[in-house]
Amino acid sequence: MKKLLAVLFALSMVVSLLAGCGKTGTEPEAEPEAQSQTEAEPKAERTVVRLNEVTHSVFYAPQYAAIELGYFEEEGLTIELTNGGGADKVMTAVVSGQSDIGFAGGESCIYVYHQGKEDYPRIFAQLTKRDGSFLVGRADEDFSWDTLKGKTIIGGRLGGMPEMTLEYVLRKNGLEPNADVTVDTSVQFNMMAGAFTGGSGDYVALFEPSASQVVLEGQGYILCSLGEESGDVPYTTYFATQSYLKDHADTVQRFTNAIAKAQQWVAQHTDEEVAAVIAPQFPDTDQALVAQVVGRLRAIGAWNETPVMTSQAWERVEDIMVGAGQLEEDARVPFETLVDNSFAEKAR
Numbered sequence: 286m287k288k289l290l291a292v293l294f295a296l297s298m299v300v301s302l303l304a305g306c307g308k309t310g311t312e313p314e315a316e317p318e319a320q321s322q323t324e325a326e327p328k329a330e331r332t333v334v335r336l337n338e339v340t341h342s343v344f345y346a347p348q349y350a351a352i353e354l355g356y357f358e359e360e361g362l363t364i365e366l367t368n369g370g371g372a373d374k375v376m377t378a379v380v381s382g383q384s385d386i387g388f389a390g391g392e393s394c395i396y397v398y399h400q401g402k403e404d405y406p407r408i409f410a411q412l413t414k415r416d417g418s419f420l421v422g423r424a425d426e427d428f429s430w431d432t433l434k435g436k437t438i439i440g441g442r443l444g445g446m447p448e449m450t451l452e453y454v455l456r457k458n459g460l461e462p463n464a465d466v467t468v469d470t471s472v473q474f475n476m477m478a479g480a481f482t483g484g485s486g487d488y489v490a491l492f493e494p495s496a497s498q499v500v501l502e503g504q505g506y507i508l509c510s511l512g513e514e515s516g517d518v519p520y521t522t523y524f525a526t527q528s529y530l531k532d533h534a535d536t537v538q539r540f541t542n543a544i545a546k547a548q549q550w551v552a553q554h555t556d557e558e559v560a561a562v563i564a565p566q567f568p569d570t571d572q573a574l575v576a577q578v579v580g581r582l583r584a585i586g587a588w589n590e591t592p593v594m595t596s597q598a599w600e601r602v603e604d605i606m607v608g609a610g611q612l613e614e615d616a617r618v619p620f621e622t623l624v625d626n627s628f629a630e631k632a633r
Contacts, residue, residue, distance in 0.1 A: 331363040332536050337375045337384035340475060341368050341566070342492040343578045344417035345521065347588055348388070349563040351547035360539035370475045372445055379406055385529060386540065388412070390446030391522045391602055392611070394623050399616065407530060409628045410523040410541050410592035412548070415512030415585050416450045417520065418490040421481065421505040428508040430458035433466045436487040439477050443470035446520060446602075449609040451490050454514040456608060481505065493578040494570045501574070512585045518605065519598040530625065538628050545592050545632035552590050556580040592629035596620040 334357075338345065351357055357364050369375035372389035376397060379387040387393070391408050398405045426432065433455070441448040448470055452462045462468045472480045478496075481489035482504040490511060491499065499505045512520075523544070530537055551559055560576035567575055582588070599620045606612035 331358065331361050332539075333363045333365055334536060334540060335365045335367070335383070335385045337367045337369045337378045337387050339369055339372050339375050339389035339521065340492060342417065343494050343563070343567065343575055344413060344492050344582060344587060345388075346559055346563055346579055346582070347412060347544065347547040347551045349566040350551055350559065351543045353562050353565060354547065354550065356543035356546050357540070360543050362536070362539055362543065368475075371442060371473065373442065376406070379524065379526060380404075385533070386523055386525050386537075388521060388523055391519055391524070391599070391623070392444070392446050392449070392606055394522075394524055395603070395606065395612065395618050396444075398618055398623060404526045404528050405623075406524040406526050408519075408522045408524045408594065408624045409530065409537055409626075410544055410632075411519045411521070411589050411594040411598075411629070412523065412544065412592070413519075413521040413587055414517050414589045414598065415520060415587045416447070416454075416510075416515045416518060417582060417587055418447055418451075418492050418511050419496045419581075420488055420508045420511060421491050421496050421499055422488045422508050423505055425506045426508070430455075430460060433460060433488065435466070437467040437469055439472050439481055439486040439489040440468040440470055441472070441474050441477060441490065444609070444611045445474065446518075446605075447474070447490060447492075449605050449611060450511060450515050450518065450520075452609045453605045454511050457514065493582065494567060494574060497574055497578055498570070510581075510585045512587060515605075516601065517586075517598055518601050519594050522594065523592075534628075538631060541592055541628040541632040545629070548588060548590055548592065551588060556583065591633040593626055593633055594624055594629070596624075599624060 352364055367384065369378060372393045375387045375389040376393040378384040380397060380402065387406065394406050394408055440451045448468065452468065455462050455466060460466050469486055477489055478491055478499055482499060496507055500507055525537065556576045556579040559579045560572050564572045564575060603612060603617045607614055
């Protein structure tokens with residue numbers, strides 16, 4: 286009996302000691318239930334926007350600034366960026382529903398409109414206001430437009446904004462395309478630099494940083510800016526189908542807000558600061574070269590400072606298309622039909 290009492294006493298002491306472990310008289314009791322609720326609180330989900338761009342170029346610096354500075358994230362958006370490799374391919378992706386927003390020349394919206402599609406895309410923001418391409422030649426010559434006579438220029442896809450603007454500039458300087466000078470439209474947009482360095486053509490119209498890279502490689506020389514020659518044009522725009530604009534109006538507004546903020550940021554910062562921010566978008570290009578390209582584009586007034594498009598700029602697009610024979614005079618599309626400035630005005 287004594288042994289039994291001793292065992293019971295020992296067990297009671299162990300239980301008392303265990304009950305006292307885990308807290309002291311100065312420690313408050315834990316609140317596990319409240320803590321678990323905090324840990325389980327879900328993070329706000331971002332809306333994914335599938336953005337299809339015509340090409341990847343420093344020309345689009347404000348767009349990349351919006352990505353790298355987190356402006357899209359601030360608006361609750363995650364951008365899935367795809368390089369379409371041409372305005373026609375970008376438009377195909379948008380119309381087919383593979384992409385939400387297209388980023389290319391506004392002429393592609395005119396083409397689709399005249400195809401009679403009911404849910405034709407409309408432009409809701411403008412990023413660039415000049416042609417961003419530069420004429421590159423094989424010799425460091427004292428350039429004049431007369432030197433192009435009898436020569437061949439690799440100009441891009443027939444009916445694309447780069448090719449049509451090139452024709453517009455040639456006519457402006459007294460040269461008739463494919464009479465005084467040959468414009469080669471057989472080379473895909475993203476293959477033009479390679480075709481030129483491979484020996485095709487006497488000249489080529491290239492975007493940056495491709496133009497500067499050709500120069501660095503000793504394969505050519507930048508002779509002039511086609512953007513300076515062409516004047517203000519809503520060269521690169523954002524568009525989406527009418528159904529997407531209606532069903533995702535809040536997403537489109539937040540997207541436009543981010544672009545507007547980035548346009549202002551680029552306008553207010555130095556070439557070096559812009560280059561440092563967008564450098565991750567161009568990992569194979571020296572940052573000093575990116576800064577140089579940014580400065581060259583800034584000098585020609587390449588970027589809009591707001592996403593708003595003007596009716597006068599739209600008329601210039603159609604003038605260029607008519608001159609290139611890609612749009613009949615009586616087939617011009619009214620500004621209000623294909624441009625919705627409501628998102629851009631609110632963002633501004």
